[in-house]
Amino acid sequence: MTIGHPGGAPQGSLEQVPPFALPGEHFAAALVWLVLGAAGLVAVAPELAQGGFLLPHVIAVTHCFTLGWITTSIFGALYQLFPVTLGVPARSVRVGHATFWVLEAGVVALVAGTWWWHPALVAAGWLTMFLAVGGLAWNVLPQRRRAPRGRVIGLYVSAGHMAFGLAMAVVAARIGAELGWWRLERLGYLAAHAHLAVVGFATLTAVGVGSRLLPMFLLSHGHSEWPLQRIGPLVGAGLAAFAVGELAHVGALVVAGGVAMAAGIALYLWLGAAYFRHRARRALDPGLAQVAAAFGYLAVATGLGLAVLVTPGFHPRLMVSYAVAGIVGWISLLIVGIYQKIVPFLTWLHRFSARVGQPGVPRIAELTSPAAGWTAVGLLTAGVALLAAGVAAGAGAVARAGSLGFAVGTALLVAQHARLALRR
């Protein structure tokens, strides 16, 4: 008997997908960072409620999320996504493993150097991160020029990576200022850096990757695609104006850029709602409910960001609430939701895909406990709400209660993923 595919191999053929170890090691390390970040949130919650965003411990915890959880997850996802969605694999799996270890070494150095405030370690972490980002850029990004499909996703990923590079360049500029080479106002630098990283890198990458993943998981058909042509340019132009305005102290540019960014994000919220509205799967599972909650936090973060932009004076607690909603509520919970979908999916693919049609093959949903999943969603979502509210109100106890809820939800989530990984 012979077998074959006269219509060509199915797109997303397993032959092009990297070994499970490559995205798997990224996802495992990212989950460790999520645990560290969640524990760190409990530790720094009172400082957050006082608006202490410049404290070393707060900066260290922030980078557990931004670099450890978010960046490591995105890097792992790109190695898995490019072959499946764009039809092109990374140049080298070996380089992929190498960039993973370099990335993790860089994040460890940066977070440890910030927590114990050791500038040499921070600088070493920055340099190591630079190598990791460059390595991933070499390994993945040029491949999109050969991609037979997924042009828009490739553009968003490239734009996100460019924003990451700029966020790192702004840090380098800050180091130069510390050394007395030039002047750079600290708050302006911080605003430019944070927005380049969270809006430019994380959010633009999420828009691109999500344009493929979310309709696929929701079984969403018939929604408009045109917002994808507008969101990137709007957010990108707004971000550029905002960052230049912050660095050069041009208030009008900051406001114009902030408004353009918010308009782009509002358009993305509309698109996100369309994904859910046009879904064929009416009942949401925990992963998709977590994604929906993350979109809710994106709306909250956008409102808080505009409030920071237009409110005269310096309001550190409002700024920290904005950061909590954006970094923990939006992008971190979005990735949590995607993990709840993609980790069981990949586990099934690698354990059971060869046995399709045979008895005893479970459905993907049967690999995890819905009760544990829903409990984690509730704890994580409510935890962020309580944390952000506690920070806004200056109530340290409330902020700590919220961070505890988030930490318990994280522990539940990680235990579920660990159980899945150990399943035979």
Place this chain on the structure above:
Amino acid sequence: MITPGGLDASEEAVYRQLKRVIDPELGQSIIKLGLVYDIGVRDGDVIVTMTLTTPGCPLGDAITRGVESVVGELPWVRSVHVAIVWDPPWTPAMIR
């Protein structure tokens, strides 16, 4: 989208086998999802023309192999070919 009416005995045997191929994400058979467009059988050579819920579906390879496996279990089958097509594109309206 194929329906049992109008199939000859061998095509119907293939059709029944395909009901065993379950999309693990959606929990429905590829027949119920309306993914199978045509079944052709000639002298023991089987061609299954089908689509996937979305281009670039990461389950495409697994589902294709599942089709090959279950159809290949029929004793009279000499070869199985799976043709993945995107026209007409699949929509949720094709779910039975």
